[in-house]
Structure formats: C-alpha cells, structure tokens
Amino acid sequence: MTSAPTTVASQPAHALLSASSSHRWLHCTPSARLEQQFPDSTSTFAAEGSLAHEIAELKLRKKFVEPIGPRTFSNRLKKLQENPLYQSEMLKHTDTYVDYISGIVHSFVQPPYVAVEKRIDYSAYVPEGFGTSDCIIIGGNVMHVIDLKYGTGVPVSAQQNTQMMLYALGALGAYGFLYPIETVKIAIVQPRRDSIGEWEISVADLLAWGESIKPIAAKAFAGEGEYIPGSHCKFCRAKAQCRARAEYNLQLDGFEKKMPPLITNDEVGAILAKAQDLAKWAEDLKEYALAECLKGNEIPGWKAVEGRGHRAFVDIDAAFATVKQAGYDEAMLYERKPLSVKGVEDLLGKAKFKELLNGYVNTPPGKPALAPVSDKRSAVTLKSNAAEDFS
CATH class of the missing domain: 3.90.320 (Lambda Exonuclease; Chain A)
Structure with a gap:
C-alpha cells in the first residue's frame, strides 16, 4: 500500500481543460x-x-x-x-x-x-x-x-x-x-x-x-464551437461579460408575441427557468462593474460608493465597565441563548448526540418552496378537505 508522489516540472499548475471545469x-x-x-x-x-x-x-x-x-x-x-x-x-x-x-x-x-x-x-x-x-x-x-x-x-x-x-x-x-x-x-x-x-x-x-x-x-x-449558456456558467471567469449569456438572458423567446392578457402555466415555468439565471447574471454584472469602478474605469450610469458601516465598540470590556460603573447590572449586557440542534450535535458529535438526544428531536415538514423538477425531493400539494374548510 505505497505510493510515491509524482511531480511533472514541465507542466503548468492547471490544465487548460481541467477535470474540475x-x-x-x-x-x-x-x-x-x-x-x-x-x-x-x-x-x-x-x-x-x-x-x-x-x-x-x-x-x-x-x-x-x-x-x-x-x-x-x-x-x-x-x-x-x-x-x-x-x-x-x-x-x-x-x-x-x-x-x-x-x-x-x-x-x-x-x-x-x-x-x-x-x-x-x-x-x-x-x-x-x-x-x-x-x-x-x-x-x-x-x-x-x-x-x-x-x-x-x-x-x-x-x-x-x-x-x-x-x-x-x-x-x-x-x-x-x-x-x-x-x-x-x-x-x-x-x-x-x-x-x-x-x-x-x-x-x-x-x-x-x-x-x-x-x-x-x-x-x-x-477554442471552437458555439457558446452555450447554462448552469455551467456559474464558475466561468467570463460569466459577467460573456455576450452569449447576455443575449440569452435578455430575450424572452417570443413571449412578447403572445396575444392573451394572461400568460399560461407553461409560460410561467419557462420564464421562471430563465429568470433563475437572469438573477445570477445580474449579480455577476454588479460584481464586475464594482471591480471596474474601483479600478477607476467608467461604467456609464454607475459609480462605487462607500457602503453603510456597522457600529462596533472600540474596546468592549472598557465600554461595559463604564456601563457597570453607571449603576447598571452586568447581566443586562449579555444574552443567554440555547444552542441550536446542530450546535449541540457539533458539540457532542453525531454518535453521542444520537445516543443521548435522538428521542428529543423532531423534524416537522418545512415551508413549501418552489424547486426545479430535477430536485430529488418529492412533490407536495396542499389539498384541503371539507372538514378543514368548515373548521
């Protein structure tokens, strides 16, 4: 069961067509x-x-x-x-x-x-x-x-x-x-x-x-072939400026041609699928534009500004000592909160947690959320019955 590390001095650190990409x-x-x-x-x-x-x-x-x-x-x-x-x-x-x-x-x-x-x-x-x-x-x-x-x-x-x-x-x-x-x-x-x-x-x-x-x-x-946007764009270094991704996100595949005043469920599903990447793309654009503005480059209509700061004590011990000297009870300056289930599990370890506390844990159903059909979780519906309607 032995293995000697292999070194290849002539190769770069990463392959152009890396396995991870x-x-x-x-x-x-x-x-x-x-x-x-x-x-x-x-x-x-x-x-x-x-x-x-x-x-x-x-x-x-x-x-x-x-x-x-x-x-x-x-x-x-x-x-x-x-x-x-x-x-x-x-x-x-x-x-x-x-x-x-x-x-x-x-x-x-x-x-x-x-x-x-x-x-x-x-x-x-x-x-x-x-x-x-x-x-x-x-x-x-x-x-x-x-x-x-x-x-x-x-x-x-x-x-x-x-x-x-x-x-x-x-x-x-x-x-x-x-x-x-x-x-x-x-x-x-x-x-x-x-x-x-x-x-x-x-x-x-x-x-x-x-x-x-x-x-x-x-x-x-x-470097040949067509640029094809999709979920694989997430870690691409060109994701913010890629023209193919921009064009994909800025079109609605003919939805503007639909005559009825209300869109159908089929159209809702198609638009939602596109909107998911549209939101991600907008965040990528904001990140890129901020970096450019901070470099001194112009993004028409936008500028980098100082964000909102959060107040913090310079010396929290000295600050609390001052409050105590003013006559306030030290206990008022602290909150006592129980650890979450995960916090206790991390503290005890999974095996000990299961041994001691398994009977004290309940996992109620989560709030319904929208997910793609590729999600492994089972689909749910909320169907009321007559008893519930009149209760």
Whole structure:
C-alpha cells in the first residue's frame, strides 16, 4: 500500500481543460480559451479547502502510505494548524473522510494499493489533460476513485460526474496494465454537508465515454464551437461579460408575441427557468462593474460608493465597565441563548448526540418552496378537505 508522489516540472499548475471545469467545457467548448483572458482568482473558501486537503493528505499518508512517527506527524500537523485559516472542525471533518477511506481499505481481503494526491494524466482523451486525484484505491478487479469536497455551498453528485470520470480514465491509464480492473467506483465525500455520494461504472462503459468526448475536447482545446449558456456558467471567469449569456438572458423567446392578457402555466415555468439565471447574471454584472469602478474605469450610469458601516465598540470590556460603573447590572449586557440542534450535535458529535438526544428531536415538514423538477425531493400539494374548510 505505497505510493510515491509524482511531480511533472514541465507542466503548468492547471490544465487548460481541467477535470474540475469539464462540466463547463464539455457543454460550452469555446469557454476554456475565452477564460484565459481573465485572471484565475481564488477565494478564502478555496484556500480553506486546500488547507483541509493538506490535513487529510497528512492523515492518509500516515495511515496507509508511509511510516510517519507520532512526533513527526504532530509537528507537521501543528505547522498546518498555524495557518490563519485553520479551524478546529477541520480535524473532525477530515476524520470523516479518512474513516470512509479506511472502511473501503479494510473491506478487501488482501491489502489494496492506495495512492494519495496522485498526479494523473488523461491526455489520451483530452489534449494536455492532467490533474490530481485525492485518493485511488485498487484491489482485485475494483478501483475506487475518491474526492474530498470541503465546501458547503454546492452539493456535488457522484453520478456521471465528469471530473471524477476523467480522473478514473487517467488512473486506468496509469494502473490498468498492472491490475485486472473491471469496475470503477466513484465517491465524493462532503463532510460539512454530511453527504457521501457513490456511483459505479464498468471499465468498458468508462472507456466508451472517454472515446465519445474526444472530439468535444479537441474543439474545446482549439477554442471552437458555439457558446452555450447554462448552469455551467456559474464558475466561468467570463460569466459577467460573456455576450452569449447576455443575449440569452435578455430575450424572452417570443413571449412578447403572445396575444392573451394572461400568460399560461407553461409560460410561467419557462420564464421562471430563465429568470433563475437572469438573477445570477445580474449579480455577476454588479460584481464586475464594482471591480471596474474601483479600478477607476467608467461604467456609464454607475459609480462605487462607500457602503453603510456597522457600529462596533472600540474596546468592549472598557465600554461595559463604564456601563457597570453607571449603576447598571452586568447581566443586562449579555444574552443567554440555547444552542441550536446542530450546535449541540457539533458539540457532542453525531454518535453521542444520537445516543443521548435522538428521542428529543423532531423534524416537522418545512415551508413549501418552489424547486426545479430535477430536485430529488418529492412533490407536495396542499389539498384541503371539507372538514378543514368548515373548521
């Protein structure tokens, strides 16, 4: 169960057709080249995710890949904990990830091969395609490809996940001649969303998919094809200025030609579908326009102004001491609030919470909300009966 880290000095940090952006360039082939005009910005959330990945990698290497003594492990972990973005909950969430992988490893009769943060090459299907897979486990005729998603904002499905399928193709290229792999099991672990998604595909079907995307990837690498707006625009660096997205959001597909004074339910559904991206696009435009104004560039009709500030004590201890000296009871300066259910669960841990408090928790139905038909939740209706009408 060993794996040596692979380094490729001649390659850039990220592939033009990266696996993580594959959902975008597979749908909108020119987008990858278009994005090159924009800086590759990062965020605090992304940096937090990178730190969590480093902690998880350290734990996995100690457990499955290389002998790391307690003192060395402690020193390496302490260095990571010195990062200003470190939060104590990272230890718990990375444990969830490590425990999941441990369960897979120990499910094999013979110790499987384990690779951690493995640089893989999928350029046989995508020009200059490469990336880094969080964890690969191979035993018998099964290969597991596992990814840690530390964020909380976007739920990620493992089913037909193109990022993971590209990683799997790269892993097959690296290990297929060494192991009789017939089945690939993909998993995405999102510990902060309490979610682990799994999906399985045969090697034959995976290879067929890889062949099917070759012409699409070739067009994407060349920057050719039609710009096609959609949900995949969300993380595109060109999303605010993309003309195809602007045109898509500024048209109503002939709704202005409808003669009756009231629109139909069919039209309501179609307009709502378009309005969802219209609202997101408007926010993207505002963010871009603000950045331009702050650079000193002109956006006709708009300017950057100072936002509303929020009052805060310069020295809260000194302020409260002054209030107490004026004769007010110190207890009046504080609020006592009980922790939420999630707060208590985080405090106790899921197992202890379930053991002690499971019988004290009730989850009533939530308030009805509108969702696309693709949402996994069941549809609900509010149908009154005669008894309710006359009660």
